[in-house]
Amino acid sequence: IDAVAQLPEHVCLLAIGAGPAEGMLRRLVGQFGLGDRIEFRRPVARGELARIFARADALVFPSPEAAGLVWVEALACGLPVVGFDGKTELAQVAPALPGIFLASPTRDRDAAVGALAAAVVRTLKQPIDRIRIREAALGRYAWQRKADAIAAAWDSLLAASA
Numbered sequence: 522i523d524a525v526a527q528l529p530e531h532v533c534l535l536a537i538g539a540g541p542a543e544g545m546l547r548r549l550v551g552q553f554g555l556g557d558r559i560e561f562r563r564p565v566a567r568g569e570l571a572r573i574f575a576r577a578d579a580l581v582f583p584s585p586e587a588a589g590l591v592w593v594e595a596l597a598c599g600l601p602v603v604g605f606d607g608k609t610e611l612a613q614v615a616p617a618l619p620g621i622f623l624a625s626p627t628r629d630r631d632a633a634v635g636a637l638a639a640a641v642v643r644t645l646k647q648p649i650d651r652i653r654i655r656e657a658a659l660g661r662y663a664w665q666r667k668a669d670a671i672a673a674a675w676d677s678l679l680a681a682s683a
Contacts, residue, residue, distance in 0.1 A: 522546060524581075526553045527638035532645070534559045534581070535573065574598035579622075579644045583637055585609060596620055596658035599651030603640045605633070618661065620654035622647075 525534050536546065536559065543561065550559045565573065571594075574580070580595035582604040592602045592611050601620040606612045615621040622644040624636035660666070 522549045522553065522555065522559060523634040524583075524638040524641065525555055525558060527635060528641060530558070532558070532641070535562060535577070536560070537562045537570070537573070538564050570594070571598055574600045578649075579603050579641065581637070581641060582611065592621075593658060593662050596654055597662065599649075599655035601644050601647075601649055601654060603637070603644050605637070614661065618654075618657050619650065620657070 522534070525532065547561065550556055574595055575598060577600055579601045580592060580603070582589065582592045582595075582602055585605065585607060586609070592604065595602050596618065599620075601622060602611065603622045603624070604611045605626045606615075606623040607626050611621065612623060615623055622640050624633070624640035627633045627636065
């Protein structure tokens, strides 16, 4: 929300979900006077989320959460993702997957917010190849690929123990 305040006025944010921080986030929107640029929406079904991703310009995923997968879903829909560099799966795969734009993390909150806003601007200025983003994400994260990797690991274990 702080980063939206630093972005051009035509940039809006749709926050989807619910949780214990929602009240605080809504108050922050009011403090920044961003009520006309930030919309809160309750959780939506997967099909609706895919339609939202199809209309969006980017997914902002500033969370340090190591296991969050909404960014994988976004990439699989061809949507670019903006997040922070660091020790997360998102940051680790960024060099191998197109469509991931990273901001440099910092302990200084204002600097981190500025870096995130700059990464969003950088993303919005890039020509985005949604088909390439989608194909790369599915090539790495498709369920069949994961199942094949697990089967190969089991085969390797069984062969080694024989």
